[in-house]
Amino acid sequence: MNLGKVFSEVNPLLLKGLWITIEVSVLSLLLAFALGLCTCFFGMSKKAPLRWISKAYVGLIRGTPMLVQVFYVYFAIPQLLQFMGFDVRLTPFSAGLITLTLNAGAYMSEIFRGAINAVNTGQMEAARSLGLSQAQAMRKVILPQAFRICLPSLVNQFIITIKDSSLISVIGLAEIMYQAKIYVGRTMESFATYTWVAIYYLVLIGILTYVAKIVERKVQI
Amino acid sequence: MTAQIIVNNLHKHFGHLEVLKGINLEIEKGQVVCVIGPSGSGKSTLLRCINRLEEPTHGDITVDDIRITDPKVDINRTRRHIGMVFQQFNLFPHLSVKENIMMAPLELKLKTKEEAEQKAIELLERVGLSDKVNAKPRQLSGGQQQRVAIARALAMEPDIMLFDEPTSALDPEMVGEVLAVMKELASMGMTMVVVTHEMGFAKDVADRVIFMDEGIIMEEATPAEIFANPKNTRTMEFLKKVLSV
Numbered sequence: 001m002n003l004g005k006v007f008s009e010v011n012p013l014l015l016k017g018l019w020i021t022i023e024v025s026v027l028s029l030l031l032a033f034a035l036g037l038c039t040c041f042f043g044m045s046k047k048a049p050l051r052w053i054s055k056a057y058v059g060l061i062r063g064t065p066m067l068v069q070v071f072y073v074y075f076a077i078p079q080l081l082q083f084m085g086f087d088v089r090l091t092p093f094s095a096g097l098i099t100l101t102l103n104a105g106a107y108m109s110e111i112f113r114g115a116i117n118a119v120n121t122g123q124m125e126a127a128r129s130l131g132l133s134q135a136q137a138m139r140k141v142i143l144p145q146a147f148r149i150c151l152p153s154l155v156n157q158f159i160i161t162i163k164d165s166s167l168i169s170v171i172g173l174a175e176i177m178y179q180a181k182i183y184v185g186r187t188m189e190s191f192a193t194y195t196w197v198a199i200y201y202l203v204l205i206g207i208l209t210y211v212a213k214i215v216e217r218k219v220q221i
Numbered sequence: 222m223t224a225q226i227i228v229n230n231l232h233k234h235f236g237h238l239e240v241l242k243g244i245n246l247e248i249e250k251g252q253v254v255c256v257i258g259p260s261g262s263g264k265s266t267l268l269r270c271i272n273r274l275e276e277p278t279h280g281d282i283t284v285d286d287i288r289i290t291d292p293k294v295d296i297n298r299t300r301r302h303i304g305m306v307f308q309q310f311n312l313f314p315h316l317s318v319k320e321n322i323m324m325a326p327l328e329l330k331l332k333t334k335e336e337a338e339q340k341a342i343e344l345l346e347r348v349g350l351s352d353k354v355n356a357k358p359r360q361l362s363g364g365q366q367q368r369v370a371i372a373r374a375l376a377m378e379p380d381i382m383l384f385d386e387p388t389s390a391l392d393p394e395m396v397g398e399v400l401a402v403m404k405e406l407a408s409m410g411m412t413m414v415v416v417t418h419e420m421g422f423a424k425d426v427a428d429r430v431i432f433m434d435e436g437i438i439m440e441e442a443t444p445a446e447i448f449a450n451p452k453n454t455r456t457m458e459f460l461k462k463v464l465s466v
Contacts, residue, residue: 126311131301
């Protein structure tokens with residue numbers, strides 16, 4: 001139960017894990033941003049098949065727990081591919097990255113959709129009346145405003161994804177929670193260790209929240 | 222000479238509701254036409270069909286000899302020549318006043334940045350807002366915002382301007398400044414179609430006044446005629462109501 005003593009031992013492990021947590025979260029959030037935007041545009045497309053793809057994907061991700069998704073990507077799909085004659089093996093990192101991206105992408109597409117819908121329809125009409133195409137109006141008028149609207153929800157999703165990355169520890173990705181579990185298994189110091197883990201997350205998310213506040217203030221209309 | 226705007230048997234349905242029931246209209250170049258009538262009469266819908274912000278259900282509209290109701294027509298290109306001013310101004314809140322005016326000409330690559338900026342400053346001078354070049358829309362009063370919106374439409378150098386109740390969302394003391402800009406525009410020979418409740422403006426500026434009710438043009442005449450001696454009973458009733466206040 002000695003917080004200080006445990007800290008000196010566990011700190012290097014947690015820092016190593018923290019780095020992987022940050023790496024997998026940042027990468028997946030960047031990819032999810034693009035995926036979410038694409039999915040959102042698919043969902044608003046005039047072509048019905050694109051809308052179906054978008055709906056099915058979002059429905060699938062929202063309707064299943066993240067933990068199931070992790071196992072599915074890491075174990076189920078490779079087995080299916082093997083059965084079909086492809087030898088595909090994923091590292092825990094790439095499986096984790098794929099899962100987090102797919103997961104956050106679906107939620108972000110909904111965030112984007114909500115924000116785009118929240119921009120007054122008069123804005124699109126004004127832009128179109130000046131001769132801009134739908135795409136030009138989207139880019140110059142709607143998206144800059146939608147981005148400001150969705151920023152708080154987007155930051156929320158960033159936080160959720162960072163925290164959800166701890167679930168990837170179940171397939172052996174050596175992120176912060178994984179490191180902690182190994183250490184506790186060796187030393188039984190669960191209270192001290194998990195307290196430190198919680199503090200690490202608090203600090204990480206605290207920094208993110210602080211930066212987000214500054215950005216929010218900067219881009220205010 | 223053929224008219225600049227020709228509307229031929231225009232119908233517009235919203236679901237089961239028929240908002241326009243066969244509109245025929247010709248507007249000559251340089252004319253100022255005011256469209257008046259009770260709310261729900263289809264005035265705004267008619268205006269919005271002229272630049273196809275609403276898709277007509279049936280009928281033809283020709284603007285500058287281009288049949289804009291043709292599905293093959295490049296509507297974006299056509300819209301460049303048809304400016305529109307909205308009741309709610311619809312300025313782009315994330316852009317400064319100057320950027321609002323410069324955006325379309327720049328995005329459509331019609332002007333260089335220097336040219337667009339010079340044009341914006343020129344237009345702001347014209348609408349009396351030289352001191353607001355770098356302001357954000359939210360820092361302006363309603364009347365100022367609407368004048369910027371007019372400048373923004375003029376930046377595309379249109380030869381037709383559509384006004385959709387441009388003063389209806391304004392505080393009474395700001396109506397005058399917007400109407401003054403519109404009057405100046407009319408005197409320069411701009412073709413204007415104005416949906417309005419400003420009977421004074423219609424009287425002073427319009428070449429023709431159109432009274433619409435229930436999706437039909439009930440009466441159309443010069444302002445002198447329509448205000449002094451309306452022929453249609455619906456027109457009489459409407460004018461009695463709006464002029465008595």
